[in-house]
Amino acid sequence: MKKNKSIITLSIILLFSLSWNAKAQTKQTMQSRIQSMNEETDPEKNVVSMHSIIRDFKLDMVNNSEDIDNLKGLVAISFLKAGAFQKFEVYLGLISNKFNQTSYLNFAACDLFERKINLDYAKVLAQRTVELYDSYKNDPSARPVNFPLEDWTWFMRRAAYPYYETYAEILHEKGEDKTALFFEEKALKGIDLEDAGTSSVSLYTALLASQGQEDKVYEILLKRASIGKSSLDMNLRLRKLCLKKMGSDRTSVFLDSIQRNINNTYKVKIAKKMMINLKAPDFSLSDLNGKRITLASLKGKVVVLDFWATWCTPCIASMPAMEKISKAHPEVVFLFVATGENGKGAVQRVASYVKKTKFPVHVLMDIPLKGTPELFQVASAYKVDGIPTKIVIDRKGKLRFSTTGYPSDTELINELEAMIAVAKGQ
Structure with missing residues (x-):
């Protein structure tokens, strides 16, 4: 989930930087007040802060709609963290742009999932995220006014990954692996599994295994192990699959040879590119x-x-x-x-x-x-x-x-x- 939240946070920051055109010092002042909202635990105080920022910086819905949307999103998330889900929904509903709503829906689903709080509601939010994203992903009119078209196209391709994977993770947690696999495959569409995040590959192979696709799991885990990009859990699962395929003696020799190759590769890379004195x-x-x-x-x-x-x-x-x-x-x-x-x-x-x-x-x-x-x-x-x-x-x-x-x-x-x-x- 860390990667999901990082992507979402980056997108929110990008929106602020694109839509706010004031002098650098004034911008920094506004950002510092927004940071204070992030750190505030009382959502009602954040409501007051939101209105004061809109007033003090003379934000309006024509020229600063994205800033105002994101201020409402911050207030919504603060209510979510306080467990006030009804007020979270109220402020989420006040966000005018569907794109911004999707970001905060996903952020909320991630937050509940990470804290293991009300997974049923987290599942609802994650489902709403993908449904909302699917409703406008091919609609150019959904692009925020200050979001350049090139950046928008790139982001919409990347957004599928965190949105679909958040839903897949929550479904997996609730034991709905068949549906989870469907959405994880949508998340990873167009992504080379050699470059995908370890947590994503771990989730994907676990879901494949739950549906009896052991040969595909073996192929993916073996490839990741051979390039040194697996996890301890993935290595353990690969060993178990190797034992089923070739027995204990051959498994040890086989996996040891892979590790030796990796060690030699890393030594050359380390010595040439990273060593200092x-x-x-x-x-x-x-x-x-x-x-x-x-x-x-x-x-x-x-x-x-x-x-x-x-x-x-x-x-x-x-x-x-x-x-x-x-x-x-x-x-x-x-x-x-x-x-x-x-x-x-x-x-x-x-x-x-x-x-x-x-x-x-x-x-x-x-x-x-x-x-x-x-x-x-x-x-x-x-x-x-x-x-x-x-x-x-x-x-x-x-x-x-x-x-x-x-x-x-x-x-x-x-x-x-x-x-x-x-x-x-x-």
Whole structure:
């Protein structure tokens, strides 16, 4: 679902940027007030904010219809998050453009699905999303007035993916796999499965398997595994299918040969395109037990730093893969640097997460910079501009690799395996 919400959020931001033509400073002021609405938990206060923004910036339905639509959408979503579904429907109905309504319908369905709240209503919203999208996807008059035709055509092709897949995910959750497969295939139409997101391929193959299409599942999973773009769950399902087809001995040899090829490919790619040679900045941080850890004390060992936060969804999603690779390399020091944990109770918040999940094992607490508490000491020293970020340091204290983001379980594992091997001089 993360990708769905990212696409929707991007489209909303795009609409604002296209329709608002004021001076940059005024625009920023308006955006800051919109951001405040995003952060506000009281929907009634957002109603007041919406009216004040319309008044203060002299928005009108002719020249600023998209801005006003999106303000109404923000109010609608705030009512949804508060559980006031009737008022959500009221403000959703006030949105004049069908395109904007579809975006907020899908956003609402995603939100309920992710929070596992009222899945019956989430299903209704997702169904309404695809029905509304289907009603105007080929109608040029549905294009917002300030949305360039070229951008509109591109977006309408891309919009099918999140809208149909959200509905497929919810149907799958409710056990309606046959219908879910129909809509997931509509979502993936025109998308090369080699390039599709891991979560999409995982859902698609699970739905195919539910309908007895094991041969197609095997073909897709094998292809994804051979290019290093699967997940731990997908690898497990592939192994089970291989066992059915060729027995345990041949399965192990077969899958091991695939992994060796991937490892060699990644080593060449890593060594040629990603390796750097800088002195790793020293640091001194406390772990959750108050023990000080310095990089200098770890000289002679390969060190992996994982910059993460409890509020970072991709960071949390990458933890199973990080657990697997850390267990496979007891000779490597894995340090999980909790950064960006602002406010009181940061240590307790991180410790609570670790206690609940039993991982990560060795966590260090990054320290806010004096005067600029939004920045943190070690993350700044390593020029971390997004999390999760993995840093690999060799035995001599040289920073060899820095990689940001979380593509998939196996891509992360393959990448780190290659980085560790290079850092160890293998």
